[in-house]
Amino acid sequence: MSRSNAFVGSPMPRIEDARLLTGGARFVADLARHDLLHAVIVRSPLAHGRILAVDADAARAMDGVVALFTAADIGEVPLIPIRQHGVPEGEAYRQPVIAADRVRYVGEPVAIVVAREAAVAEDAAEAVVVDIDPLPVVADTAISARDETLVFAAPTNRVTTFRARAGGADAAFAAAPYTRRARFAVQRHTASPMETRGLLAEWDGESGHLTVHGATKVPFFNRDTLATMLGLGAGDVTLIEVDVGGGFGARGEFYPEDFLIPFAARRLGARVRWLEDRREHFSAMNHAREMTAEMEIACERDGRVIGIRGTVDVDLGAYVRTNGLTTPRNVAQFVTGPYLVPHIAIDVAVHVTNKTPTGTYRGPGRYEASFFCERLFDMAARDLGVDRAEFRMMNLIPEERLPYPLAHMDGLDASWQTELDNGAYGEVMARCLETFDWAAKSRLDGRLVDGRHHGIAVGAFVEGGAGGRGETARMTITADGMVEVAVGSTSLGQGLVTILTQIAADALSLPMDRIRLVHGSTNLVSQGGGSFHSRSTVMGGSAILLAAEALLQAIGEAAPHHEAAGKVRIEDGMVAVGDARLPLDAFAGLVVERQFFNKKLTYSYGAHAAHVSVDPRTGDVAVLDYVTVDDVGRVINPLTLHGQVVGALVQGLGSTFLEEIRYDEEGQLLTGSFADYLMPTATEVPPVRAISLGLRPCPNNPIGAKGAGEGGLIPVGGVIANAVAAALADFAVEPNTLPLTPPRLWHLIEAGRRAASDTTNADDPTNAEARP
Amino acid sequence: MSRTVRFALNGVATALDVADRTTLADALRDGARLTGTHLGCEHGVCGACTVIVDGLAVRACLMLAVQADGADVVTVEGLAPRDGGLGALQQAFHEHHALQCGFCTPGILTTMHALLTEEPEADEARIRDVLSGNLCRCTGYLPIIAAVMAARGAYRREGVE
Numbered sequence A: 001m002s003r004s005n006a007f008v009g010s011p012m013p014r015i016e017d018a019r020l021l022t023g024g025a026r027f028v029a030d031l032a033r034h035d036l037l038h039a040v041i042v043r044s045p046l047a048h049g050r051i052l053a054v055d056a057d058a059a060r061a062m063d064g065v066v067a068l069f070t071a072a073d074i075g076e077v078p079l080i081p082i083r084q085h086g087v088p089e090g091e092a093y094r095q096p097v098i099a100a101d102r103v104r105y106v107g108e109p110v111a112i113v114v115a116r117e118a119a120v121a122e123d124a125a126e127a128v129v130v131d132i133d134p135l136p137v138v139a140d141t142a143i144s145a146r147d148e149t150l151v152f153a154a155p156t157n158r159v160t161t162f163r164a165r166a167g168g169a170d171a172a173f174a175a176a177p178y179t180r181r182a183r184f185a186v187q188r189h190t191a192s193p194m195e196t197r198g199l200l201a202e203w204d205g206e207s208g209h210l211t212v213h214g215a216t217k218v219p220f221f222n223r224d225t226l227a228t229m230l231g232l233g234a235g236d237v238t239l240i241e242v243d244v245g246g247g248f249g250a251r252g253e254f255y256p257e258d259f260l261i262p263f264a265a266r267r268l269g270a271r272v273r274w275l276e277d278r279r280e281h282f283s284a285m286n287h288a289r290e291m292t293a294e295m296e297i298a299c300e301r302d303g304r305v306i307g308i309r310g311t312v313d314v315d316l317g318a319y320v321r322t323n324g325l326t327t328p329r330n331v332a333q334f335v336t337g338p339y340l341v342p343h344i345a346i347d348v349a350v351h352v353t354n355k356t357p358t359g360t361y362r363g364p365g366r367y368e369a370s371f372f373c374e375r376l377f378d379m380a381a382r383d384l385g386v387d388r389a390e391f392r393m394m395n396l397i398p399e400e401r402l403p404y405p406l407a408h409m410d411g412l413d414a415s416w417q418t419e420l421d422n423g424a425y426g427e428v429m430a431r432c433l434e435t436f437d438w439a440a441k442s443r444l445d446g447r448l449v450d451g452r453h454h455g456i457a458v459g460a461f462v463e464g465g466a467g468g469r470g471e472t473a474r475m476t477i478t479a480d481g482m483v484e485v486a487v488g489s490t491s492l493g494q495g496l497v498t499i500l501t502q503i504a505a506d507a508l509s510l511p512m513d514r515i516r517l518v519h520g521s522t523n524l525v526s527q528g529g530g531s532f533h534s535r536s537t538v539m540g541g542s543a544i545l546l547a548a549e550a551l552l553q554a555i556g557e558a559a560p561h562h563e564a565a566g567k568v569r570i571e572d573g574m575v576a577v578g579d580a581r582l583p584l585d586a587f588a589g590l591v592v593e594r595q596f597f598n599k600k601l602t603y604s605y606g607a608h609a610a611h612v613s614v615d616p617r618t619g620d621v622a623v624l625d626y627v628t629v630d631d632v633g634r635v636i637n638p639l640t641l642h643g644q645v646v647g648a649l650v651q652g653l654g655s656t657f658l659e660e661i662r663y664d665e666e667g668q669l670l671t672g673s674f675a676d677y678l679m680p681t682a683t684e685v686p687p688v689r690a691i692s693l694g695l696r697p698c699p700n701n702p703i704g705a706k707g708a709g710e711g712g713l714i715p716v717g718g719v720i721a722n723a724v725a726a727a728l729a730d731f732a733v734e735p736n737t738l739p740l741t742p743p744r745l746w747h748l749i750e751a752g753r754r755a756a757s758d759t760t761n762a763d764d765p766t767n768a769e770a771r772p
Numbered sequence B: 001m002s003r004t005v006r007f008a009l010n011g012v013a014t015a016l017d018v019a020d021r022t023t024l025a026d027a028l029r030d031g032a033r034l035t036g037t038h039l040g041c042e043h044g045v046c047g048a049c050t051v052i053v054d055g056l057a058v059r060a061c062l063m064l065a066v067q068a069d070g071a072d073v074v075t076v077e078g079l080a081p082r083d084g085g086l087g088a089l090q091q092a093f094h095e096h097h098a099l100q101c102g103f104c105t106p107g108i109l110t111t112m113h114a115l116l117t118e119e120p121e122a123d124e125a126r127i128r129d130v131l132s133g134n135l136c137r138c139t140g141y142l143p144i145i146a147a148v149m150a151a152r153g154a155y156r157r158e159g160v161e
């Protein structure tokens, strides 16, 4: 039987599951080593101040303490580089790997203790006294913008302003028949993977080699960064990827600890491990999304959008970290998402404050931008008396206008500009509306049923994918007749091994169990990109296709009598040369390596619809139905893709209803545990119907796939807030501040009631019934 | 202070020397080298460290190892059949894609195993309610709920035998 494979597109259960289900996984905390030393980081207890002294004598003297390092022991303290979306003015705000004379947030590393036992290291860290002369705390963007207290030596706390422009917004707004303005706020929250970070660094003095376990996301960038900081060659440093308990954009960037732990290992000539605890994680790992916005929309009377303009103030936290500028940049460029908006002027100001630095979290900037845009659309549609679904249908970018450039990033070069690739935006939204049964559910919209107000909403999104430099795949035929496929992509739990094995098996016409896929570590391939910006399937998969082609060619060239036989094929697990069949292991040792370079981003897209009910007495929201439809270009594995969408959606519900990192005005972190920081649990998850299509293959890569890890999250805030607004239309509630907690909604409802009774509609039966 | 605790670990008589302040989770991970029991918070909220002690799902980060003396302890490593392969619940998780990164998975498997062993008829509401004590950041829970529902049959049959 010689039929070509069709693993791509099939719901293959995952190869990686068996180990994870039986306790056989190896996360960084699980690695066993002899003579392991344990590190604990001493962190700043204050949000802002000058370090006068670090008194570590008592700690150093403790039994079992091996070493204690402060900035003074490190010498010239390296600054963490900006990995993506860097601008020259951002350089002055970079984070040192350890605080030397100034602390700028609670949790900033001040010293590192190394001891023979973890408990001793913790006790010693407690015994370190950091004497800090407090400075006024810059607790929010309003204080930051005043520039009375400067967080850096730079003349301002405003790092930069990103400006996105299309058409001529001012003139268009001046001439528009309808405009409306609103203020929005998105709260600070965080990715919160279930596994906290950890690193195990080993210095081999004999060979002068440093090995660090626990890398993920961008191991090659981190290896190069670490090598430079330590004055080593890239070849002297190996970063090893082990199992990783989720990343979502935050895990795996270069953090201070990514220098401090390897530094300690090298200085001590030892094996040093650091495991972050959850409380520490809340102050050390990137936060995300905190911003306010003042936005305005202009429309024709029939609902066609003329323009969107506004200003956004991003609370970046204390430093510009590796990807700190990505979110502000994305907010500027993606406010209009899949919609055709001719006139755009968005200014996004980036402010430093004395809080934990922020970085990307799944759907960075896109979640926030979508919230602003979708809310504006619903306000405008209501004002203009246009059905909200129709409003969107008329404003989606028509297929014939694609590729379509997004708003131009002013003053920035071509690498910052992007265009939406292809898609049938209207078709997918229509499918979503139909699945959701918009027409029937519209009859419930705004109605009061059994004491709860019902509302529905729909929204659309685009999700950028496949960013960053190239990706590499290497294929080796092994003596046991397998093909080992090594890729630079990294796994953060998204099923990468299975997906890439499907692609490789199809490309080579081999069963999946003849492919052995390895990934991530810097010793597997010569160069690699990693997993960010929903890129690993597209980039790793494309590199695999190129490598497979090269491998077949190499087999052909090595095959006996190949000149006469023509092209070789693989059939039934054998190499077919003309009529002859050779086992694969006859070619053992053949190696090829290929790189895929990406020129353009991919844009998957889709629509979400939600039906909610709200209890006006408590502000409690129940999500009764949620539908997502997206087009990812090509579906590689429907099972894992569905998992990505549902997982992202539920994270989005957390962002919308629950999760909030709070500080007091002294910059003290108030949410340091899962008891204060609430995440969705099984009882809160609504019924979800998630449909993923491969409608329009991506023209920019050989597999036709598009990044698909984030779309499930992007429009959730806007869609849910709009459904809540629709439910509470009687009270004129405009939920423009996230999260939508019951107290916040209750206050909005009460304010609406008061306003209503101040005017004349006190005898409105819906209001009357709802009154307790 | 350190002492020896003796307990049955996945059916095998086990003795571990532990300090008084050692949690059961640390004893299992560092002492017995069974690292399937994960630590996601160490303050009793996430459920990743859940193990089954005398039939009850408990948080191993909140229990001291010395408290397990004489107990019957089952960890995720003890859920699979001895001759290899996957147990019914594990198989259902595999088929329903009820895990992504797998970090939360051991604690969810033990929690749900304890539930279905006691209540093989548990309905969806009951499953959700018990599952709400475990955090999973990847899956959005729906596939986990589906997997647990699907595995109930195997527990019912076991009960009959």
Ligand code: FES
Residues within 6 Å of the ligand: B038, B039, B040, B041, B042, B043, B044, B045, B046, B047, B048, B049, B050, B059, B060, B061, B062
């Ligand atoms: S580690 Fe025990 S409940 Fe989280």
Ligand code: FES
Residues within 6 Å of the ligand: A194, A245, A246, A493, B098, B099, B100, B101, B102, B103, B104, B105, B135, B136, B137, B138, B139
């Ligand atoms: S599978 Fe990753 S936390 Fe549950």
